[in-house]
Every structure is written in structure tokens, then in C-alpha cells.
Amino acid sequence: MVDHASSTLTASLQGSARRPLPLTESAGTRTALIAIALGFLLLSLLLPLIVVFAEALRLGFGSYWAAIGEPEALAAVRLTMLTALTVVPLNAIFGVAAAWAITKFQFAGKNLLITLVDLPFSVSPVIGGMVFVLLFGLQGVFGPWLAAHDIKIIFAIPGVIIATLFVTLPFVARELIPLMQKQGTEYEEAALMLGANGWQTLFRVTLPNIKWGLLYGLLLCNGRAIGEFGAVAVVSGHIVGLTTTMPLYIEVLYNDFNFAAAFAVASLLTLIAFATLILRAILEWRADWQLARSRLH
Amino acid sequence: MTGGAIAIRQRSIIPGFGLSLGVMLSYLGLIVIIPLCVLLLKASDAGWAKIWMELSSLRTLAAFRVSFGIAFLAAAFNAVFGFIVAWVLVRYEFLGRRLIDAMIDLPFALPTAVAGISLTQIYAENGWLGAALATGGIKVAFTPLGILVALAFVGLPFVVRTVQPVLQDFDRETEEAGALLGASRWNIVRRVVFPPLVPAVMTGFTLAFARGIGEYGSVIFIAGNMPGYSEIVPLLIVIKLEQFDYPGATVIASLMLVASFVLLLAINLLQAWTRRQQGG
Amino acid sequence: MRIEVKDLTKRFEHTLVLDRINLEIPQKEFLGLLGPSGSGKTTLLRIIAGLEFADAGVVEADGRDVSTLGFEERKFGFVFQQYALFNHMTVFENVAFGMKVRPRGARPDKQAIADRVKELLELVQLGEFEDRFPAQLSGGQRQRVALARTLTIDPQVLLLDEPFGALDAKVRVELRRSLREIHDATGLTTIFVTHDQEEALDLADRVAIMNHGIIEQIGTPNEIYESPKTPFIFDFLGRTNSFDCVIEHGKARLGDKELVVEAGIPDGRGVAFVRPHDIVLSPPDDPEPTQDAKLPGTAMVRFISARGQRAVAELLYERRLIEAETTRESLKQLGFSIGDKCTVSLRLPRIYARREAEKQTGIPERAAARPLLRKRLRSRLSATPY
Numbered sequence: 001m002v003d004h005a006s007s008t009l010t011a012s013l014q015g016s017a018r019r020p021l022p023l024t025e026s027a028g029t030r031t032a033l034i035a036i037a038l039g040f041l042l043l044s045l046l047l048p049l050i051v052v053f054a055e056a057l058r059l060g061f062g063s064y065w066a067a068i069g070e071p072e073a074l075a076a077v078r079l080t081m082l083t084a085l086t087v088v089p090l091n092a093i094f095g096v097a098a099a100w101a102i103t104k105f106q107f108a109g110k111n112l113l114i115t116l117v118d119l120p121f122s123v124s125p126v127i128g129g130m131v132f133v134l135l136f137g138l139q140g141v142f143g144p145w146l147a148a149h150d151i152k153i154i155f156a157i158p159g160v161i162i163a164t165l166f167v168t169l170p171f172v173a174r175e176l177i178p179l180m181q182k183q184g185t186e187y188e189e190a191a192l193m194l195g196a197n198g199w200q201t202l203f204r205v206t207l208p209n210i211k212w213g214l215l216y217g218l219l220l221c222n223g224r225a226i227g228e229f230g231a232v233a234v235v236s237g238h239i240v241g242l243t244t245t246m247p248l249y250i251e252v253l254y255n256d257f258n259f260a261a262a263f264a265v266a267s268l269l270t271l272i273a274f275a276t277l278i279l280r281a282i283l284e285w286r287a288d289w290q291l292a293r294s295r296l297h
Numbered sequence: 298m299t300g301g302a303i304a305i306r307q308r309s310i311i312p313g314f315g316l317s318l319g320v321m322l323s324y325l326g327l328i329v330i331i332p333l334c335v336l337l338l339k340a341s342d343a344g345w346a347k348i349w350m351e352l353s354s355l356r357t358l359a360a361f362r363v364s365f366g367i368a369f370l371a372a373a374f375n376a377v378f379g380f381i382v383a384w385v386l387v388r389y390e391f392l393g394r395r396l397i398d399a400m401i402d403l404p405f406a407l408p409t410a411v412a413g414i415s416l417t418q419i420y421a422e423n424g425w426l427g428a429a430l431a432t433g434g435i436k437v438a439f440t441p442l443g444i445l446v447a448l449a450f451v452g453l454p455f456v457v458r459t460v461q462p463v464l465q466d467f468d469r470e471t472e473e474a475g476a477l478l479g480a481s482r483w484n485i486v487r488r489v490v491f492p493p494l495v496p497a498v499m500t501g502f503t504l505a506f507a508r509g510i511g512e513y514g515s516v517i518f519i520a521g522n523m524p525g526y527s528e529i530v531p532l533l534i535v536i537k538l539e540q541f542d543y544p545g546a547t548v549i550a551s552l553m554l555v556a557s558f559v560l561l562l563a564i565n566l567l568q569a570w571t572r573r574q575q576g577g
Numbered sequence: 578m579r580i581e582v583k584d585l586t587k588r589f590e591h592t593l594v595l596d597r598i599n600l601e602i603p604q605k606e607f608l609g610l611l612g613p614s615g616s617g618k619t620t621l622l623r624i625i626a627g628l629e630f631a632d633a634g635v636v637e638a639d640g641r642d643v644s645t646l647g648f649e650e651r652k653f654g655f656v657f658q659q660y661a662l663f664n665h666m667t668v669f670e671n672v673a674f675g676m677k678v679r680p681r682g683a684r685p686d687k688q689a690i691a692d693r694v695k696e697l698l699e700l701v702q703l704g705e706f707e708d709r710f711p712a713q714l715s716g717g718q719r720q721r722v723a724l725a726r727t728l729t730i731d732p733q734v735l736l737l738d739e740p741f742g743a744l745d746a747k748v749r750v751e752l753r754r755s756l757r758e759i760h761d762a763t764g765l766t767t768i769f770v771t772h773d774q775e776e777a778l779d780l781a782d783r784v785a786i787m788n789h790g791i792i793e794q795i796g797t798p799n800e801i802y803e804s805p806k807t808p809f810i811f812d813f814l815g816r817t818n819s820f821d822c823v824i825e826h827g828k829a830r831l832g833d834k835e836l837v838v839e840a841g842i843p844d845g846r847g848v849a850f851v852r853p854h855d856i857v858l859s860p861p862d863d864p865e866p867t868q869d870a871k872l873p874g875t876a877m878v879r880f881i882s883a884r885g886q887r888a889v890a891e892l893l894y895e896r897r898l899i900e901a902e903t904t905r906e907s908l909k910q911l912g913f914s915i916g917d918k919c920t921v922s923l924r925l926p927r928i929y930a931r932r933e934a935e936k937q938t939g940i941p942e943r944a945a946a947r948p949l950l951r952k953r954l955r956s957r958l959s960a961t962p963y
Contacts, residue, residue: 015343021477022476022480022481022482022485023469023472023476033385034391037378037382037384038385040378040381040382041401043352044450044453045401045403045404045453046400047425048415048416048419048450049415051425052415070732074492079439093320094321097317097321101321104309105306105307106306113321113957116325116330121508122557124512124530124553126531126535127511127534130336130546130547131333131336134335134336135331135332139543141335142637155384166329169324169328169329170404182627185309185311186657188311189661190657190661191678192310193653193654195678195679195730196728197312198311198313200678202313204663209663209664226408229404230531233513234535234538247408247409248410260413263415266414269411270407273403275405276406278399308630309629309631310627
């Protein structure tokens with residue numbers, strides 16, 4: 001018994017002197033895995049990108065500029081910008097207030113509140129639009145009242161904005177809550193002990209501390225506000241030139257078989273998506289925090 | 298407050314509780330709580346007869362089968378390939394790794410409508426890949442397979458982003474210990490590295506699954522939207538709304554919310570169980 | 578400013594964190610709050626500072642309830658354990674913060690602020706570091722910036738939460754000196770919290786030892802060290818050897834002496850606590866009685882370690898281990914080596930009721946456990962053929 005044990009031991013020791021330890025996959029396996037991953041990504045990510053631009057330019061540059069210059073296209077761009085410019089600051093204020101309430105104080109019911117904040121993120125965007133139709137549509141709760149006062153929300157711009165507000169609500173809060181949780185309350189306590197009041201503390205101490213997280217949240221919120229489709233599709237009524245945001249306008253063009261124009265507008269959104277990704281990467285690189293990676297958007 | 302009772306709120310020197318909570322609750326109330334309450338109210342308004350009619354309609358059942366079934370398959374697909382991508386990005390060095398890492402978030406950043414029309418152009422019968430596939434007898438666009446492709450695109454980043462940080466922080470020493478004990482590389486990966494990653498994979502799967510169930514913009518272009526065949530639940534809801542069948546729409550929406558909730562709960566419990574099995 | 582704490586009580590969930598604390602801190606005193614973690618010392622400090630609120634009781638400054646005082650009248654300076662420096666501001670801006678946030682009317686002008694900042698940075702010896710950011714500073718430097726920052730508001734009381742906790746030993750000693758100098762220069766009433774007894778005894782005018790939410794004893798460092806009222810305090814302040822004895826009629830027999838026991842300690846089983854450096858070793862056959870309590874029989878030297886100036890010896894006496902400490906020279910003079918026998922005498926033992934000692938420290942159990950373990954192990958090993 002003892003002999004067998006010692007010979008195996010010797011053998012394995014000798015073996016390890018000849019062969020390196022398997023601390024990583026063999027070169028062949030590595031290459032294969034990289035190939036699979038890259039191939040998969042090429043097919044699923046790169047190809048759609050190429051297609052957007054190829055299809056947009058299929059009829060040539062002239063056609064491309066014409067499509068983008070159409071008054072309805074410009075109206076769509078304006079509406080998208082208006083929506084983003086309204087929705088992002090509002091949700092930013094909400095995000096800061098919510099994060100302040102949740103992270104600087106101890107009270108019961110925090111989990112419930114956080115779940116509510118996350119709710120728009122976890123339901124289908126169609127439902128996001130639908131709830132406002134149920135509230136403000138012709139047959140909705142306030143329908144008759146709104147009609148009587150000649151106020152249009154559904155099938156009008158206010159509806160588009162409110163629906164987008166719903167779906168983009170969580171983004172800034174979701175970034176700030178873990179970040180401010182991690183930072184704790186010491187900096188604020190220090191500022192207060194030095195004589196600062198609440199607003200001075202917020203603007204001179206808290207906001208600079210969270211600036212990268214806040215910017216990141218704004219970026220994500222903006223990206224989603226620009227690209228939102230499902231919720232807006234339900235409330236807008238697809239009134240071209242009035243209530244079509246860029247994504248809706250793309251749908252209208254595409255359903256009319258106006259492919260090149262649809263992709264032309266889509267290419268603009270794709271460029272914005274690129275810019276968003278680049279800015280995200282810069283922010284992640286600049287900031288020390290890794291919260292962006294440990295949660296999902 | 299009697300001695301020993303847990304305070305509803307601890308007093309604090311930090312100001313602004315009332316203001317911040319007030320803003321938060323008003324905002325949430327107006328934009329989230331009230332609208333969702335209206336949804337549930339209208340659904341219960343519909344009456345049992347209507348509810349039963351909707352739920353038992355073949356079209357509804359088919360839509361649920363399509364939405365949930367294909368979302369599941371897409372999430373599973375992304376679990377496998379997402380894991381490989383995460384592994385390759387964390388463990389290996391190669392040209393363009395940083396760039397590709399940043400690109401993983403593309404499906405998050407790209408508007409769903411853009412993804413939708415782009416994927417349709419690729420997989421339509423005369424499309425970039427669709428043409429080649431058609432000669433082999435495979436139709437992607439306007440079939441459930443197209444839905445699968447769309448949902449796979451949309452869900453791609455989830456598993457990658459949940460697995461990456463766990464893999465990054467993984468303690469290499471346990472691998473070294475395994476190697477010193479004589480295990481082969483495959484065994485080390487299978488028995489030492491992979492098990493702690495399972496919860497992360499499952500989280501990513503769950504997120505991708507939840508996203509796939511509710512996805513609209515990237516699916517409706519490529520799906521074909523044929524009732525009973527390639528119609529997804531969100532589209533069914535939209536159609537009902539356009540027909541002013543509010544009760545029908547709310548019933549289906551509520552059912553979708555309930556089903557999603559139950560499924561996510563089940564998966565979370567499964568995750569917790571797995572974690573406990575690993576002594577975590 | 579004089580601080581008075583009256584019947585301060587605080588609960589957290591179902592635990593009593595502070596139990597009717599009463600404390601009087603005269604003006605200019607340098608007080609240390611010493612205790613293990615969970616003793617409530619930090620909570621007490623934070624309540625005095627106004628960062629937390631008590632469930633009952635009151636804190637008074639110069640006779641007035643602090644909760645009724647506004648910021649101007651109260652002005653307590655607080656230095657956090659992790660300093661809480663504002664990372665996005667330079668050292669200058671950090672120190673100037675307290676002045677810059679004053680309301681319009683009371684705010685000094687730019688030049689006045691700059692002068693005061695420079696003055697304070699000179700005080701803490703960081704004059705050249707104005708434009709650096711906290712991330713570029715060492716722990717000790719950050720500590721000094723935090724101190725300077727808090728001094729800008731002209732505080733009447735200085736409160737420090739584990740001021741040297743995160744620093745290296747050498748930096749700690751230097752900073753201790755600086756802090757003491759600043760205190761003496763400014764005459765500020767200062768309260769600091771620490772779990773390091775050496776620090777507390779070195780720095781403070783008076784030390785309050787806390788445990789489980791109460792102040793066990795308060796007195797000068799000498800008083801506390803030489804006359805610790807409870808077994809907990811004795812054990813907390815340094816390494817402890819314990820010896821059983823019996824208390825009868827207020828006297829305890831220990832070795833060859835009968836010692837008078839402090840009033841309040843009941844008859845019955847007692848235990849004597851002795852510091853390692855109060856264990857006196859002498860040759861085994863030394864018949865000379867000394868003023869120390871000589872233990873009967875001899876002890877065997879099991880282990881010797883000469884660490885720098887000190888030498889530590891581990892002795893086995895009646896199945897218990899004794900830790901003795903002496904200077905290297907003394908040990909050399911005695912000429913002991915491992916295995917030798919020697920006589921043990923106890924100098925300055927402190928007698929407590931055994932029950933109380935067990936409850937508070939668990940010491941008598943600890944000493945007895947180790948030889949038993951060895952015995953069990955040996956018997957197990959002897960059972961297996963090898």
C-alpha cells in the first residue's frame with residue numbers, strides 16, 4: 001500500500017516537472033473559442049450595423065440627404081429632441097431626489113420604493129404606453145373631461161412625452177442609488193458639521209461626488225428617450241409630421257416600403273447610438289467606480 | 298413610541314427627507330402608481346366572462362406560447378453564447394478586445410425599431426443572409442425563427458454583462474489549486490470555475506428572458522405577425538387597443554404581468570436554491 | 578466649553594447601545610473614550626456632536642441643552658474616522674469650506690479666507706500642500722487636513738472618531754504628539770474615541786472606559802492603569818495572568834501573603850490579576866521572602882522570546898501557563914533557559930470576585946484550557962500505532 005502511494009506521488013511530481021500546469025486552455029481551444037465569440041458577435045452586432053448604412057445609401061448620397069431633409073423627417077427629429085430635452089432633466093431631478101431619500105435616511109419600506117422605481121424598466125413598453133391610453137384616451141378615465149376641455153394628450157405630443165417619461169424614469173435613479181449607497185452619509189455629515197445647509201451640501205458636496213454616475217445615468221436616459229418605440233407607438237396615433245418620433249417615422253417609412261428613406265433616418269439614430277456607446281466607455285474609463293458593470297440596463 | 302419598538306424612521310441630522318421623499322412619491326404616484334392602478338382596475342372591471350373569453354381564446358394562447366416560448370429559447374441561446382463571449386473577453390487578450398467590449402452594449406443603445414428593420418433586411422428571403430438560407434430551405438423572416446433572431450439580438454448583452462464582473466473577480470488561486478491536485482483543464486473549468494458562475498448566468502438569463510417577453514419594436518418588423526403563428530403578446534395588446542377593446546387589452550396585459558412575475562419569482566427561487574447548494 | 582452628559586440612553590433595534598450615561602467634561606479637558614467595538618463609544622461621540630439623537634437624556638454645553646442651540650452657538654468640530662475629505666476639492670478648498678458656506682452676511686472676504694487657511698495649514702504643518710487633492714496625500718496628511726478643516730469654524734469643542742485608526746504605527750506616534758500640541762495651543766475641550774489603550778493612556782487627561790453601553794471607570798490614565806475597578810478594565814488594558822485565591826473576611830491568601838481586598842468585593846472565590854511585567858522570577862531555592870506574594874512550589878520555563886528590549890517567558894505552573902515579561906538584561910542575569918525551574922512572585926496583584934471576572938473576561942477558563950488540549954492530543958496519538 002505504502003509503496004503504491006509513494007510511486008504515484010513520485011510519478012506526479014516528476015510529471016509536473018515535465019509538463020506545465022493546466023492554468024489556461026490549450027492554444028487550440030483558445031483560438032476556437034475566440035473564433036466562435038468573434039464570429040457570433042460579427043454576425044449579431046456588426047452585420048446589422050453594416051446593413052443600416054448600406055441600405056441607407058443604396059440609392060446614393062443624394063437620395064440619402066433628400067430623405068433626411070424631408071419636412072416630416074425634420075419634424076420627427078424635432079419631436080425626438082423635444083421629448084429628450086423634456087424627459088431627461090425631469091427624470092434627473094427625480095433620480096437625485098429618489099436617491100437622496102433612499103440612501104441618506106433609514107426608514108421602513110425602502111425595498112418597496114425601489115421596486116416601484118424599477119417597475120417601468122421591467123414591464124413591456126407597450127404596457128407603458130397602454131396605461132396612459134387607459135387614463136387619457138377617448139374612452140379612458142379622463143377621456144370625456146379632456147375632450148370637453150379640448151385638451152389632447154393621446155394622439156398628441158403631450159402623450160408622447162408622458163409615455164417616454166414613464167419608460168425612462170428609472171435610469172438615473174438606478175445609477176445613483178447604488179453609488180450614493182456606497183458613498184454613505186459621511187461627506188454630507190462633514191459638510192453639515194462645518195456649517196453648510198442642505199442645499200449647499202447637495203450642490204457643493206453630493207453632486208460633485210456623484211457626477212460621473214449622474215452623467216452616465218443621463219446618457220442612458222437620453223439614449224432610451226430617443227430610441228423608445230413601443231410605448232410611443234401606442235399613444236401617438238402615428239400622425240406623421242406631428243406625433244411621429246424618429247423611431248415611429250422609421251416604421252411609417254418602412255411599412256410604406258420606402259426602405260432607403262427608413263434606413264436613412266435609422267442611420268441617424270445609429271450614429272447617436274455610437275456616440276452614446278463612446279461616451280459611456282469614456283465615462284466608465286474616467287470614473288473609478290465599477291457599478292456600471294455590475295448591474296444591467 | 299414604546300421602548301423596544303423599531304422606529305419607522307431614525308432621526309437624522311441630514312435635511313431634506315420630507316422634500317426628497319415628497320418629490321419621489323408624487324412623481325412615482327403620478328407616473329407609475331396611478332397609471333398601473335388604473336390598469337388593474339380596468340382589468341378587474343372586465344368581468345369574469347370577458348376574462349375567461351380572452352384567456353381561452355386560441356389567438357391569445359398562441360401569442361403567449363410564442364412570446365414566452367421564444368423568449369425562453371432566445372435567453373437560453375444567449376446564455377450559452379453570452380458565456381463564451383464573457384469568457385473570451387475576460388480571459389483572453391486579442392486585437393480589438395477593448396473595442397469589442399464596448400460594442401457589446403450596442404443592443405442596449407440601438408433603438409429597437411432600427412434593430413427591427415435591420416434584422417428584417419438581413420433575414421428576409423431576398424436579404425443579406427436570408428437569400429442564402431432560403432436556398433437551403435430555411436425561412437427566417439416572418440416566422441417564429443425571425444422572432445428568435447430578434448430576441449437573441451436584444452438579449453445579447455445581458456448574460457455577458459452579468460458574468461463578466463464575476464469572472465473578473467474570480468480567485469485564480471482555486472484554479473491553481475485544482476491544477477496542482479492533478480485535474481485536467483476541462484475538469485478545472487467544469488468543476489471549479491463554472492459552478493460559482495452559474496448564479497450569474499442565471500441572472501443574465503432571467504433578465505434576457507424578461508426583456509424578451511415584453512419586446513416590441515425589434516420583433517414586429519421581422520415577425521410577420523400572423524395570429525396563432527408569429528404574433529407576440531405585446532402586439533396583441535396593441536391591436537386590442539386600436540380596436541378600442543380596452544377590457545380585452547387590460548386582461549391580456551394583466552395576464553402578461555402576472556405570468557412574468559410568477560416566472561421571475563420561480564427563477565429567483567431557483568437561483569437562491571442553487572446558491573444555497575453551493576454553500577453561498 | 579464645558580460638556581455635560583446626563584442620563585443619555587440610546588437603543589438600536591432591540592439592543593441598548595448607551596445605558597444612562599453620565600459624564601462631565603470640564604473646559605479644556607482632553608478626554609479619551611476607550612473601549613472595544615460595540616461599547617457605544619462612537620455612538621456617544623456622535624450624539625454629543627449632534628450627528629445622532631438619543632432616545633432619552635440630554636447633552637448640555639455650558640449648561641444649555643445642545644439640541645436647542647443653532648449652528649453658530651454650538652460649533653462642534655468633528656473629525657471622522659475616514660476623514661471624509663471632499664475628494665473633488667483641493668486641500669485649500671477643503672479647509673476653506675467652513676468659511677465659504679457661511680451665510681452672506683457672516684462670510685469673510687476672499688483674502689481673509691485665504692489668510693486663515695494658510696494659518697491653519699501652517700499649524701498642521703501642511704503649508705505647501707494647498708493645491709494638492711486628497712487622493713495625492715498620505716493617510717497622515719489627510720488626517721491633518723481634516724483637522725485643519727474643522728478648526729476653521731472656530732469650534733468650541735473638538736471631537737475625533739478614532740483619529741489614528743487607519744495609520745501606521747510610526748505616523749500614529751507623530752500625529753499623537755501634534756494633536757496634543759494643538760490641544761495645548763488652542764485650549765479646546767477635546768474628546769476622542771479609540772479602541773487602542775496605549776493611545777488613550779498616552780494622550781488623554783482623563784480616560785473613560787466603556788463597555789456594553791456603560792462607563793466602567795473614568796479617571797486619569799494612571800488611576801485607570803494602576804487601579805482598574807473591574808476585571809474587564811484590567812484585561813482590556815493589557816495582558817493578564819490570573820491566579821485563584823479565596824477571600825475570607827475581606828482578606829485573600831495569595832502565595833505567602835495575605836492581602837487586603839478592596840471594599841465591595843464579596844467573600845468567596847476570588848481571582849488575582851497580575852500583569853506580565855509584575856511577574857517576578859527568582860532562582861528556585863531562593864528562601865528570601867520579599868514584599869511580593871511568592872507562590873509555593875516552582876514553575877518550569879517552557880518558552881523564552883527576547884523581542885527587542887523586552888523578554889517574554891512562558892512558564893508552566895500547576896498546569897497553567899503564566900506569561901512573564903522583563904528586560905533582556907534581567908533575564909540574562911537570572912540565567913534561565915528552557916526547562917529550568919524557578920520561583921514565581923506576584924507584584925501588585927489586583928483581586929476581583931471570581932464570578933465577576935469570569936463573566937467579564939473569560940480569563941480563568943482560557944488559561945486552563947490549553948494544557949488540557951495538549952493532554953488529550955497526546956493520549957490520542959499514543960493510541961494509534963505508527
